[in-house]
Amino acid sequence: MSKHNPPRANAQHDTHTTDELVTSQVPADSIGIRPLDGLKVLELGQLIAGPFASKILAEFGADVIKVEPPEGDPLRKWRYIHEDTSVWWAAHARNKRSITIDLRQPEGQNLVRMLAKQADILIENFRPGAMEKWGLGFKELHAVNPKLIMLRVSGYGQTGPYKDRPGFGVIGEAMGGLRYISGEPGRPPVRVGVSIGDTLSGLHGVIGILMALRHREVQNGLGQEIDVALYESVFNMMESLIPEYSKFGVIRQPSGGSMPGIAPTNAYPTLDGKYALIAGNGDSIFKRLMTLIERDDLANDAELGDNIGRAKNAQKLDDAISAWTSQHRLDIVLAKLTEAGVPNGRSYDAADISADPHYRDRNMILQTQLPDGSAIEVPGIVPKLSSTPGQVDRLAPGLGEHTEEILIELGLDDDERKALKDKGIV
Incomplete structure (x- = not known):
């Protein structure tokens, strides 16, 4: 991790010193202790699923190096923009370090091999075959670093007849069965208002990583490949959908606000129209x-x-x-x-959540800042660990903010770093 002390996110509304910011988030006797301290994660993913997984790892101590293309992760430009960057980025990329690498160039691919050699975990969510095309598949990287754990998130998985199809979270939500049962009876299916397929895949990825870390620790010291498909992550949440169809031929239908088979x-x-x-x-x-x-x-x-x-x-x-x-x-x-x-x-909207004292009391609304110094509130950290809680100790990075720092950590000298920059590799 970088030796400097970056600004920390604060659970309170007012301005605090750095020390106060730390104690406002975690118990005083647990500051600096996190379960994933010492782990190095290399994130090659973009948008949501892979980066969501690494965000969780970073909150609990992992040093996450985010590899971005020269133009940046597309999520930097999604939805509401402040000072040329999405405000979503402030929550999605916190605690990470950013390096820009052009993966289409052999020199860029070699940099990733160098980074992977030092990493414990690599996360990617490209279409299956992309990493292999660059010479960065699991077999190649495992040969360089046998302890490497590689999380691969894709629409349909690394195998099967659909593996080469492009897939976003919404497609996974549809194929996984969620879209069909969402909405009012007799009306077209609706989507959940957030990228639930992506985040569910990120969560399944974190589960897989933690299990692979445990296996590496107690078994043979070797890493392994984790294959997470968007549609399977959604399908895993579908409760009785298939058992009911298999036994009774029942196809579960949209049910609005009720839950069929469970009442009331x-x-x-209510009287006031709510x-x-x-x-x-x-x-x-x-x-x-x-x-x-x-x-x-x-x-x-x-x-x-x-x-x-x-x-x-x-x-x-x-x-x-x-x-x-x-x-x-x-x-x-x-x-x-x-x-x-x-x-x-009752159904909470964003204003309800922001004003709710329970959210505040449990540090689920954190105040942090954007690069221009303006304040912004972001979601807090879950789960809550009593002895080794997560925390936010690094603001979301600017594009390539840590490129120089990371290249130096790789042992590249001044001339080597300059050559990479002159060629547009970093």
């Missing part, structure tokens, strides 16, 4: 809910004593609950449900 759980209208989310599907919770809405007849109905009976009468229960919620404002409904011990909530 839905979004219910919706309360209520999950009354536990046996004892259901009775408390029915008592609250003054429907003792339903609370004491033997057929409704378990989920099987309630699922058969889901519409009847939704009607009863809606009749009660529609008589009260949302805040009253939620307060009464909470008092009765019934799980409840």
